[in-house]
Amino acid sequence: MIANVHEFFDKEKREEQPIMVGNVLRRTSEALKVSEWSICNVLKEQHVEGDVSSPAKKGRKPSCGPAQQQTDNFLEGVIRQRVHRFYTNSELPTMKRPLLVLRDNVDYPYGRSTLYTTVKKMGFRYKTRNKKTALYEQHRIIAACHEYLRKILTFRSEGRPIVYLDETWLNAHHTREHCWIDYDGKGGLCVPSGKGGRLIILHAGWEQGWIADAELVFRGKTGTGDYHQEKNTKHFMEWCEKKPIPNCPSRSVIVLDSAKYHNSVVEKIPTKSSTKKAMTDYLDSHNISYDKKRLKAEIFMLIKACNPQITYLTDVVTVEKGHRVLRLPVGHCELNLTDLVWAQVKGYAAANNKDFTMAVIERFAKEGIQNVAAEKWKKCVDYVIREVKLHYRTYDGIVEQVVERLVIEVSNNDSSRSESEEIFVSDSEDVTDN
Structure with a gap:
């Protein structure tokens, strides 16, 4: 004015x-x-x-909820390590502390709401007791992680080959994020807007390199969203039966993550949310007698008493070939060393991609796969065996001591919990107030 x-x-x-x-x-x-x-x-x-009022300032439109930003496996691994480091230093990580550390060290681009949603999805729980808060993983996930480590150490001691099977993606406009530019902003490649088309890559490998003839590269239908939606159980099982499983070394242990199409079941077992008809059909198919006049809750308890075991399609196929499947604990994708291998493949494609077309990125993806030789695979395997095992055994012991100390302090000092305090617990945890 x-x-x-x-x-x-x-x-x-x-x-x-x-x-x-x-x-x-x-x-x-x-x-x-x-x-x-x-x-x-x-x-x-x-x-x-008699006076003039100032115009009201235009505020931001209220959002419908926290931003649902997509975080990749690498960023989730970094978040997990940063939270664990607080416990290593005998500190309790509130939501604010990890956010500040992530922004200072890895340029975390999102806010508190997105971080909160991400850590809950990863299996952490945020507890508030006596105005003392802590982020720590659910007991069932910690137990599953250590069970996985014990099993894989047993398989290695038996001399069984450990084969890691995974998938990733590449976009046509994939290139390096940082480059040298002039002080006036000149320099760097002219990259087209958007991400471009998407390339889906499936492969398997072990400490001696890639599994022969197991590679599958195809172009996705979309370039945005979760790349897991580009695949389904039928296509995944067809690929497994024709390429990696027949070519794996004898008596291999195949490591899979928790993707939905990795864990399709032969027969779906009814849950509490299933209809009564689905429950009775299950009992009829297994020749289990029951009173048809019983309530749905009673029928479900009858199914639960039978202790039905889940059978996965991948388990059936691998056992037929003399192999077996070992599943990664939920939210611990960093235990799958293929993330380290995929980083090398993507780095090769980013360094050489200059035309930003699907044909070019497909060629560099295949060259990047060939560029990861057996010695690089061996280094990744050694890293996971040495660093990850040491990290989890050290971390989980410290977390148990710190959280136990917190609970003891609260139990001794405060026998009630205010209405404003919020506690997030898993189904396996039993929280009582003394």
Whole structure:
């Protein structure tokens, strides 16, 4: 507003004559660069109210909820390590502390709401007791992680090959995020807007390199969203039966993550949310007698008492070939060393991609796969065996001591919990107040 008035009087000075002296309203409009109608409304308000109120500031539109940003496996691994490091230092990580550390060290691009959603999805729980808060993993996930480590160590001691099977993606516009540019911003590649088409890659490998003839590269239908939606159980099982499983070394242990199409079941076991008809059909198919007059809850308890075991399609196929499947604990994708291998493949493609077309990125993806030789696979295997095993055994012991100390302090000092305190617990945890 000040700049507009200054420009108006400066124009009068240059032209050495006043502008529209006889028309005050028009002169005011020209000086302020505001419509005459707006000036009339302000003058009317001053005449009626005796004063003029400042216009209300336009705030941000309320959002419908926290932003559901997609975080990849690498970023989730970094978040997990940063949270664990607080416990290593005997500190309790609130939600604010990891956020500040992530922003300072890895340029975390999201806010508190997205971090909260991400850590809950990864299996952490955020507890508030006596105004002391802590982030720690559910007991069942910690137990599953250690069970996985014990099993894989047993298989290695038996001399069984450990084969890691996984998938990833590459976009046509994939390139390095950082490059040297001039002080005035000049330099760097001219990358097209958007991510471009998507390439889906499936492969398997072990400490001696890639499994022969197991590679599958195809173009996705979309370039955005979760790349897991580009695949389904039928296509995944067809690939497994034809390529990696027949070519794996004898008596291999195949490591899979928790992707939905990795864990399709032969027969779906009814849950509490299933219909009563689905429950009775299950009992009929297994020749289990029951009273048809019983309630749904009673029928479900009968199914639960039978202790049905889940059978996965991948388990059936691998056992037929003399192999077996070992599943990664939920939310611990960093235990799957293929993330380290995929990083090398993507790095090769990013360093060489200059045309940003699907044909070019497909060629560099295949070259990047060939570039990861057996010695690089061996280094990744050694890293997971050495670093990850040491990290989890050290971390989980410290977490148990720190959280136990917190619970003891609260139990001794506070026998009640205020209504404003919020506690998130898993089904396996039993929280009582003394």
